[in-house]
Amino acid sequence: MANSLQTPHSGYHWDGNGDRFFEGWYYRVTLTEWGQSFGFMYSIEDPIGGKPHSGGAAQILGAGDRYLWRTFPDVRSFWGARDYLGLGHTRRTNGKHSCQRLAPASFEREMQEGYQATARLNQGYIRDPGSQFYCRWHYEIQPIYGWGNPNLPQQATGGLMSYLPIFEPGWQILMAHGLATGWIDWNGDRYNFTNAPAYSEKNWGRSFPQKWFWINCNSFICHPDLALTAGGGRRKVLWWMESVGLICLHYQGKFYEFVPWNSQVSWRVQPWGRWEIQARNHQFEILLIGKCDRPGTLVRVPTEDGLSFRCRDTMNGRLLLELREINGRTLLRAESFLCGLEVGGAPWDEAWVF
Template structure:
């Protein structure tokens, strides 16, 4: 057993990489999202880890791991024992032991030790994602182990990384908090999806998290870092209705990393508009003093229901596909006619809607 290999001065480590729970008994959740995309076979694996009310003994205390895998197939396991969860306050590192023959406090293990001693559970850091889970009813399982080399955090390369929600996210004003941990990285390893083994080298990887004691009423999300002919391009965009002190507000943002530069369109520096259908079409555009961007995500697939933390515990309340189509155009504002910097397409875009009241489209600026 050993300490977690973390360099806090690593240029890609973002704010909010550490665990946020303050040890109190207030309603609290934290969730982490790891994804790896395999362009060669057109598949994506998304791993979602969560912990709720970690003080224990509460109606919704417990943890979970979910995997959205091949052809948007879904696997979920609940880990009710909060004492078997661990996370670092200083860096991105967490894990939850399910079945194990270890009696010690949970902590980071060498990958070989984890595979030997933890029969079900997961562990994840900025450079590793590893675990095993199985549905006892069907026998369907997933086992995974891959290393991650971060390329982009959230901000310009080789400079201090930014908080996704701005400096106010350090205060308990906006809830839930949201942080893109790694806009783009390269993953190497393997995933065993119910007997079929997917091996990969330098595959596009992504990571984000959210946390807090309140839950968004409604949200949407687009994410892609596997584009045709553009290996150095990563997009994350999204919006939602969230609590701010005693009122609700609707906010949205677009973030793009391309050739070492970060293009950020957020409420405090840009005009952001969106038109999101209940399912099937996501349209956004944004403009700041220097640049403008337009993007459209579409899918004909039905999507897969996923669980997310809510005021009443982990519930099916969002819908995802990892095989959406995305078109994107970035322009530099110069005089009368803007200069097109980038046009890009993908058939491996993550698309999501979540929360309630999706009876008709959501249009806003």
């Protein structure tokens, strides 16, 4: 990624100690021509090795919300760049470790299984040994928006306090919007695409939120330049828990930020099926309504007990977005049927109102 769009926290965070630790990365590409999305989730836990949960994984939520995953137990074959976005985890055909980025052709030739990803590349291959269902992918990315005004230094999603070891976990949107060109082979169904909407984010730390929700969309009807990410969660702050949420969007070169330190954010999120989030600051107010009539798909997330099914996702949610000035004048009304919607953690016995 051009240095002007590289966000804070792009590099790998592990400091080499043996404390409980995880880091996870998420890449999404939306294929509007087919009405499908692919979400690629990469993670590493306790990378010092020798711990009960040491190892890595690659998960894919693909076409039709179908799920595929593969573990990579050997932490020695994982690599993460410290000062830029770059990571990979592989099994090599000759049995040797490859702890560095390879040219795409070399990766294709030498790697038995695995992935490598940067700000401009996402490439890999995994296969379920039981069902033999597989995915192979390779696409290049042109970043459009990082996180913040594109003409200013990029921002930390969690604000200035995110640089201190206070909040668990850390969260950073790496690229709010980009254009992806390449292909995905989803068990024989080949998707070739050019300038498809792309997105990436990450999280890291010693614990995952107790409970959370998430909304992401950069494929809106009639608004190709619009990118939205919203979320809320109960997270650990030193020795107590707090609930926080945000709504942020990039549109026509501007960054609209509704975060706890400048806005009032509230929500009503059902255990599944409906997400209502709104926020207000001294200039603007925004409303999001997400809906899903599908059952969603369970995916694994890091927990104290390792990767566990504590999260439900869909890539085919419906979203309505309204942005208004405080005086009531509508600035933007947008809709999508390819929205990412998620709830995770517990308890979800009833609607979460905040």
